[in-house]
Amino acid sequence: MLEVKNLTKRYGSVAALDSVSLSLARGEFFGLLGPNGAGKTTLMSLVTGIRAADSGEILLGNVPFMPDDIAQRAQLGFVPQSIALYDELSGEENLRLFGGLYGLRGALLRERIAEGLAAAQLEERRHDKVESYSGGMRRRINIVAAILHRPQLLLCDEPTVGVDPQSRNAIFDFLEKLNDEGMTIVYSTHYMEEATRLCSRIGIIDHGKLLALGTLDELLTDLPFSEQIRIARNDSTTPHLAAFERFGKLNTTDDAYVLTPAPELRLSEFFSEAERLGIASRFFNVTRPTLENVFLHLTGKTLRDS
Numbered sequence: 001m002l003e004v005k006n007l008t009k010r011y012g013s014v015a016a017l018d019s020v021s022l023s024l025a026r027g028e029f030f031g032l033l034g035p036n037g038a039g040k041t042t043l044m045s046l047v048t049g050i051r052a053a054d055s056g057e058i059l060l061g062n063v064p065f066m067p068d069d070i071a072q073r074a075q076l077g078f079v080p081q082s083i084a085l086y087d088e089l090s091g092e093e094n095l096r097l098f099g100g101l102y103g104l105r106g107a108l109l110r111e112r113i114a115e116g117l118a119a120a121q122l123e124e125r126r127h128d129k130v131e132s133y134s135g136g137m138r139r140r141i142n143i144v145a146a147i148l149h150r151p152q153l154l155l156c157d158e159p160t161v162g163v164d165p166q167s168r169n170a171i172f173d174f175l176e177k178l179n180d181e182g183m184t185i186v187y188s189t190h191y192m193e194e195a196t197r198l199c200s201r202i203g204i205i206d207h208g209k210l211l212a213l214g215t216l217d218e219l220l221t222d223l224p225f226s227e228q229i230r231i232a233r234n235d236s237t238t239p240h241l242a243a244f245e246r247f248g249k250l251n252t253t254d255d256a257y258v259l260t261p262a263p264e265l266r267l268s269e270f271f272s273e274a275e276r277l278g279i280a281s282r283f284f285n286v287t288r289p290t291l292e293n294v295f296l297h298l299t300g301k302t303l304r305d306s
């Protein structure tokens with residue numbers, strides 16, 4: 001569906017995108033996970049033809065992408081990071097306007113608008129001005145505007161920023177439905193929870209470089225450990241930090257110590273020692289690693305800090 005080869009884009013001395021290559025099959029829900037300034041928006045702006053790359057190739061359905069080719073552009077839908085709607089118009093008027101830009105008219109346009117409003121759960125508010133919408137409602141209308149022409153490939157740039165949890169779930173359901181119906185989706189986010197929940201494959205991007213790409217399981221398998229031990233941080237555990245540290249690397253969070261076991265460690269050895277020290281087992285939790293661990297392993301920093 002989409003193939004990107006050695007795509008590079010510089011802004012002055014900044015390599016916003018540094019030789020990125022990836023290949024997406026039809027029907028994928030692909031996550032682009034990275035912190036602020038990683039290059040997510042830059043990649044989407046090149047793939048949608050909003051900006052031109054300095055070097056590299058973009059193939060859309062095995063054909064070189066020409067931004068001026070209207071038929072190719074019609075295969076793409078783009079939900080920009082900053083919402084692009086007319087505040088003084090109603091939701092439905094906005095959709096009529098965007099649909100018209102894609103060349104939709106008459107009964108087909110009306111049908112697509114009705115479907116979009118229903119899917120976005122905005123039927124009741126369709127005649128209200130967009131300026132009266134909540135952040136989540138604007139986001140949803142923005143997605144509907146991007147899919148009126150039924151693109152084969154939809155690029156969503158952080159579509160849940162500033163959205164309450166309920167609206168976020170409505171957006172997830174909406175995108176999952178579109179994906180189930182066959183739409184290929186590229187979804188950028190700096191929330192690992194979103195990438196974990198939604199995406200069949202995930203690319204981790206930072207400083208313009210694609211650092212890793214795979215399914216969640218593949219990314220987790222590349223870590224040098226397969227579980228961590230969370231130790232509650234309290235008066236029973238704090239005096240024993242030196243003992244814990246003998247088993248691996250210890251990080252301190254607000255409410256816990258997180259032990260990343262040394263590769264040769266057997267968990268049973270750790271728990272025997274804890275028992276010998278008389279620490280109640282309820283203070284320990286064995287956890288599976290997450291994409292946050294993958295990001296930390298690849299970059300040395302957390303997604304939140306960066």
Ligand SMILES: Nc1ncnc2c1ncn2[C@@H]1O[C@H](COP(=O)(O)OP(=O)(O)OP(=O)(O)O)[C@@H](O)[C@H]1O
Nearest residue numbers: 011014016034035036037038039040041042043190
């Ligand atoms: N128009 C521009 N002019 C100059 N530098 C830019 C421009 N657009 C992006 N950059 C720089 O390119 C890098 C990548 O930016 P980009 O917007 O692609 O990141 P992002 O991953 O989308 O970040 P965010 O999560 O904050 O949206 C950053 O260092 C940014 O400052």
Ligand SMILES: [Mg+2]
Nearest residue numbers: 040041042081
């Ligand atoms: Mg961005």
